[in-house]
Amino acid sequence: MAITVVGSVAFDTIETPAGRRDRCLGGAATYFSLAASFFTDVRVIAVVGEDFGEEQEAVFHARNIDTRGIERATGKSFFWEGSYLEDLNEAKTHNTELNVFAAFEPKIPAEYNDSQFLFLANIDPVLQRRVREAMPGVKLVAGDTMNYWIKDHRAALLDVLKGIDLLLINDTEARMLAGNNNLVQAARVVLAMGPRTLIVKHGEYGATAFFSRQSFSPKDESAEHHPFRAPALPLEEVVDPTGAGDSFAGGFFGYLASQPDLTPAAFRRAMFYGSVMGSFACECFGTERLQTLTRKEIDDRFIVFRELTHLD
Amino acid sequence: MAITVVGSVAFDTIETPAGRRDRCLGGAATYFSLAASFFTDVRVIAVVGEDFGEEQEAVFHARNIDTRGIERATGKSFFWEGSYLEDLNEAKTHNTELNVFAAFEPKIPAEYNDSQFLFLANIDPVLQRRVREAMPGVKLVAGDTMNYWIKDHRAALLDVLKGIDLLLINDTEARMLAGNNNLVQAARVVLAMGPRTLIVKHGEYGATAFFSRQSFSPKDESAEHHPFRAPALPLEEVVDPTGAGDSFAGGFFGYLASQPDLTPAAFRRAMFYGSVMGSFACECFGTERLQTLTRKEIDDRFIVFRELTHLD
Numbered sequence: 001m002a003i004t005v006v007g008s009v010a011f012d013t014i015e016t017p018a019g020r021r022d023r024c025l026g027g028a029a030t031y032f033s034l035a036a037s038f039f040t041d042v043r044v045i046a047v048v049g050e051d052f053g054e055e056q057e058a059v060f061h062a063r064n065i066d067t068r069g070i071e072r073a074t075g076k077s078f079f080w081e082g083s084y085l086e087d088l089n090e091a092k093t094h095n096t097e098l099n100v101f102a103a104f105e106p107k108i109p110a111e112y113n114d115s116q117f118l119f120l121a122n123i124d125p126v127l128q129r130r131v132r133e134a135m136p137g138v139k140l141v142a143g144d145t146m147n148y149w150i151k152d153h154r155a156a157l158l159d160v161l162k163g164i165d166l167l168l169i170n171d172t173e174a175r176m177l178a179g180n181n182n183l184v185q186a187a188r189v190v191l192a193m194g195p196r197t198l199i200v201k202h203g204e205y206g207a208t209a210f211f212s213r214q215s216f217s218p219k220d221e222s223a224e225h226h227p228f229r230a231p232a233l234p235l236e237e238v239v240d241p242t243g244a245g246d247s248f249a250g251g252f253f254g255y256l257a258s259q260p261d262l263t264p265a266a267f268r269r270a271m272f273y274g275s276v277m278g279s280f281a282c283e284c285f286g287t288e289r290l291q292t293l294t295r296k297e298i299d300d301r302f303i304v305f306r307e308l309t310h311l312d
Numbered sequence: 313m314a315i316t317v318v319g320s321v322a323f324d325t326i327e328t329p330a331g332r333r334d335r336c337l338g339g340a341a342t343y344f345s346l347a348a349s350f351f352t353d354v355r356v357i358a359v360v361g362e363d364f365g366e367e368q369e370a371v372f373h374a375r376n377i378d379t380r381g382i383e384r385a386t387g388k389s390f391f392w393e394g395s396y397l398e399d400l401n402e403a404k405t406h407n408t409e410l411n412v413f414a415a416f417e418p419k420i421p422a423e424y425n426d427s428q429f430l431f432l433a434n435i436d437p438v439l440q441r442r443v444r445e446a447m448p449g450v451k452l453v454a455g456d457t458m459n460y461w462i463k464d465h466r467a468a469l470l471d472v473l474k475g476i477d478l479l480l481i482n483d484t485e486a487r488m489l490a491g492n493n494n495l496v497q498a499a500r501v502v503l504a505m506g507p508r509t510l511i512v513k514h515g516e517y518g519a520t521a522f523f524s525r526q527s528f529s530p531k532d533e534s535a536e537h538h539p540f541r542a543p544a545l546p547l548e549e550v551v552d553p554t555g556a557g558d559s560f561a562g563g564f565f566g567y568l569a570s571q572p573d574l575t576p577a578a579f580r581r582a583m584f585y586g587s588v589m590g591s592f593a594c595e596c597f598g599t600e601r602l603q604t605l606t607r608k609e610i611d612d613r614f615i616v617f618r619e620l621t622h623l624d
Contacts, residue, residue: 088493181400183516184548204495205517208546226619229543234520236496268623307538309621311580 001139001257002041004112005029006131007121007246008101009046009056009070010078014285015085018239024286025056027078028121028144031243034290035250035277036119037063038298040257043112045069045131049077049100059291068109073100088238089203106131113137117257120164121246122146125156132163140262142166142253144246150177158193167195168249174200183208187227199252199271201245204238206231206275209267216262225264230271231309233279233301240285244278247290251277251298276301313451313569314353316424317341318443319433319558320413321358321368321382322390326597327397330551336598337368339390340433340456343555346602347562347589348431349375350610352569355424357381357443361389361412371603380421385412400550401515418443425449429569432476433558434458437468444475452574454478454565456558462489470505479507480561486512495520499539511564511583513557516550518543518587521579528574537576542583543621545591545613552597556590559602563589563610588613 007029013022033042043066048056052072060067081095106127118135120128120143128143143164149157150173157177161167167190169177177193178186183200187210190198196214201207211225252274259266276298283289319341325334345354355378360368364384372379393407418439430447432440432455440455455476461469462485469489473479479502481489489505490498495512499522502510508526513519523537564586571578588610595601 182547182549184546187546202517205514206541210546226616227546229518229546229620231541231543231621234496234499234522234539234541235494237494265624272623304538306623308541309543310623311584311618312577 001116002043002114003036003117003119003253003257004043004045004069004108004115004135004138005032005036005119005121006045006106006127007032007119007123008078009044009048009052010080011051012079012242012286013081014240014242015083016088016238016240017085018237019285021240021285023079025059026080026242026286028243028246030059030287031246031281031290032119032121032250032253033060033065034063034287035247035281036254036257037065038277038293038295039251039254039273042066042254043069043109043115045106045108045112047071047073047100047104049073049075052077059287062291066111069107069112071107073103075100077101082242084241088241091242108134116140117142117253119143119249119253120160121249122149125149125153125160129156129160129163132160140165140256142168142249144168144249145173147173147176161194164195166197166199166253168199168201168245168252170201170203170245174198184210184227201248202232203241203244204232204234207248207271209271216264216267228268228271230275231305232275233305233308235279235282238282241282242286244281247281248274248278251275272302272305273298276305313428314355314426315348315429315431315565315569316355316357316381316420316427316447316450317344317348317431317433318357318418318439319344319431319435320390321356321360321364322392323363324391324554324598325393326552326554327395328400328550328552328597329397330549331597333552333597335391337371338392338554338598340555340558342371342599343558343593343602344431344433344562344565345372345377346375346599347559347593348566348569349377350589350605350607351563351566351585354378354566355381355421355427357418357420357424359383359385359412359416361385361387364389371599374603378423381419381424383419385415387412389413394554396553400553403554420446428452429454429565431455431561431565432472433561434461437461437465437472441468441472441475444472452477452568454480454561456480456561457485459485459488474506476507478509478511478565480511480513480557480564482513482515482557486510496522496539513560514544515553515556516544516546519560519583521583528576528579540580540583542580542587543617544587545617545620547591547594550594553594554598556593559593560586560590563587584614584617585610588617
C-alpha cells in the first residue's frame with residue numbers, strides 16, 4: 001500500500017571525522033522516501049527552491065518515488081549545516097536557513113488521495129495536523145517530532161498526537177515530552193496522549209517499541225504486549241549519521257505498508273528493517289548509500305541483524 | 313564447574329531518587345557471587361574488616377557461597393558512598409575508603425584449587441595477575457577493570473590482559489583502553505591485547521560481545537563470528553543500579569560455568585542470563601533483590617528477554 005510522506009527536502013552541508021560534503025541532498029522526507037521505496041510506493045509532499053534541479057529530482061525518480069507533491073517555489077531550498085566532529089551521536093548545528101520552507105503550505109495532489117499510509121516527518125505540528133486532516137482516508141499514520149516542537153509548541157504538538165497512531169522519537173524527546181526520565185513510565189505517558197504505539201530510537205543502540213492495548217488489529221487476541229527492542233548494527237565506520245533516524249522510519253513504515261496485516265510479528269520485522277536501513281544510511285555521506293542500495297543487500301543485512309540478537 | 317572470584321566485599325552508602333541505604337553489603341565480588349550462585353558453585357577471595365559480621369556472612373551462606381577465602385583483617389571493610397540523583401546511569405562518588413583493602417594480599421585456600429573458572433573482579437591489576445598466576449589450572453578466566461586502572465596503571469593492566477580469556481568492560485572503558493571511539497575498531501584493538509572475547513556493557517541498552525577466531529572451543533567449526541548483542545530490560549523503576557554490571561558478569565559467567573561446552577549458543581544464552589541478573593539487581597537497593605530471588609523468577613525473565621528481542 002502506498003505511503004504519502006510530508007516533510008523537508010533540503011540541502012545539507014555536513015562535516016564528520018570521515019570528511020565533508022557541501023550542499024548534498026538531504027531532508028527528513030528525502031531519507032524517509034528513499035528508505036521506504038525499497039518496500040512500497042512512496043509519494044512526497046514538500047517544498048523546494050530554484051536550487052532543486054533535475055539532478056536532485058532524478059534521485060527520487062530512480063527509486064520510483066512520486067514527486068508530484070514537491071512544490072517549486074521562488075527562492076532557495078531549506079538548508080542545514082552541521083558537524084559531528086566531537087560526537088558521532090549528536091549533530092552540532094552551525095546554520096539553519098528555512099528559506100522556502102518558512103512559508104510552506106502543504107498541497108496534496110489528488111493522485112495521492114488513495115494512500116493508505118501517511119508519515120508526518122519532523123515539521124511544524126500545525127502543518128502535520130493540516131495534512132493529517134486533509135487525508136481522512138488513511139489507514140495508519142506515523143509521525144516524528146523534535147525537542148524544539150516539544151518545548152516551544154507543545155499545545156500544537158499535543159493536538160496532532162491525537163491523530164497519530166505511531167510516534168517515532170528518540171530517548172531525549174520521549175523523556176522531554178513525558179516529563180519523566182524513566183523510559184517505561186515516559187512511554188505510558190506518551191501513549192496516553194494519543195499514539196497507540198511509541199517507538200523510541202536509541203541511536204547506536206537500536207530502538208524500543210512500547211505498545212498499548214490498541215497497538216494491533218482487532219484480530220490480535222493478546223491482551224497486552226511486552227516492549228520489543230531492535231538492535232542497531234555495530235558499524236566498522238560511521239561515515240555520516242545524518243538521516244539515520246529518518247531512514248529507520250522509512251524502512252520501518254515501508255515494510256509495514258507492504259504487509260497485509262499489522263500483526264505483532266510484522267511489526268517486529270518492520271523494526272528490524274528500520275534498523276537495517278538506518279545502518280546503511282550511516283555508511284556514506286548524505287543519501288549516497290541509499291541511492292546505490294539493492295533489496296538483496298537489505299535482506300542479507302536483515303539476516304545479520306537476526307544473527308546479532310537471536311539465541312538460536 | 314566451580315568459579316573462584318577475587319574482588320571487593322564492601323559496605324556501600326547509596327542514594328538514588330528512590331531513597332537511601334546506609335552501609336549496606338556491597339562490593340563487586342559480592343554482587344558477582346550472588347548472581348553466579350544461581351548457576352554454579354562459587355568461592356570468594358576478598359578481605360573484610362571487623363565490621364563484617366555474621367549478618368553479612370549469612371548472605372553468602374544462604375546462597376551456598378564458599379567464604380573460606382574471605383580474610384578477616386583488623387580495621388574496617390572497604391567503604392563506598394555514592395549517589396545517582398541526577399543520572400541513574402552514572403554514579404557520583406562522594407567517598408571511597410579503602411581501609412583493609414589497601415593492604416589486600418589475596419590468599420587462595422587449598423580447597424579452591426580445583427576451580428575451573430576464575431573471575432577477576434575490578435581490583436588492582438597487579439593483584440589480578442597474582443591470583444591468575446596462582447591458579448594455573450583454571451580453564452577459563454574472565455575479568456573486569458575500570459577507567460582508573462586503564463588510565464594510571466596501564467602497564468600492569470596490559471600485563472594481566474594477556475592472561476584473560478574474556479574481558480567485560482563498559483563502552484567508555486573500551487574506548488579508553490583502545491584509544492578509539494568506534495566500538496568495532498576498539499574491540500579489535502582490545503582483542504589484540506590478549507582476551508579472546510570482549511563483552512562491552514551498555515548499561516540500560518544491554519551488552520555486545522565481540523569475538524575473535526579463538527573465542528570458542530576447537531569443536532566450533534565456524535571461521536568467524538558476528539558480534540552478539542543482548543538487550544537490557546526496560547524497567548518500570550530503577551531503584552538502585554549499583555552492582556548491575558557485576559551481577560551481569562555473575563549471571564553470564566555462572567551460566568557459562570554450568571554448561572558442558574563453550575559453544576556459541578551457550579555463550580548467547582549466557583549473555584541473556586547476564587542481562588537478566590543485571591535487571592534484577594536494579595530492582596532493589598544493594599543486594600536485596602539478589603537475596604530473595606529464585607531460579608524460577610530468573611528463568612521466567614529469560615523468557616521475557618527472548619520476547620523482547622526475537623522475531624518469532
